[in-house]
Amino acid sequence: MSDRDLIIDRYKDLLKTYLKGKSETALYKGQQFSRKLIEQQISPDDVLSDHVSVLHELFPDMSEELKDSFDFLLEVMIGYGFAYREHQSLRTRQR
Amino acid sequence: MSDRDLIIDRYKDLLKTYLKGKSETALYKGQQFSRKLIEQQISPDDVLSDHVSVLHELFPDMSEELKDSFDFLLEVMIGYGFAYREHQSLRTRQR
16 A cells, blocks of 8 residues: 555545544544645645545535536646645755 | 635636536636636635635535535645745745
8 A cells, every 4th residue: 555545545534533523633633634744745736636536435426516616626726736846845945 | 895705706607617518618717717816825725715615605405524524624724724825935035
């Protein structure tokens, strides 16, 4: 299992736990997990893409329109992915 | 109407156009719009938050579980919002 697969699996577990109990603790774990994702240099469009994969699995009956709305958001988020990678490169140059 | 309201309105229009026709052109407009959002220093968590507001309006029958899944994603994306603002500040310092 690749690092990326492990991360998606962990994300799925955290999301499922939140959906089951809707506790503040589970939300807080999501917040902490974002640090880990950022450390791993995973860009925001990749997070969204993983989130959508998990949604397709958890909610297979989701409407086509809703699925399409994610394609649009993903397109918008890709621009942020570029900005994010530029940020990584600026940080590296400053070290 | 504030600049922010105008942006949300434009986002909603672009998303609706995409959902109606699902054309590549409409997706491309989304990609171009992300540049405008970045220029306006709108962070990725704000984009997601606006997207979710538009979804609530377009799909009022969306399940509670699906709504909750967005709360979780938003929590994760807030971490990226911080990184994004740090990026803005690094860029400003480099000028």
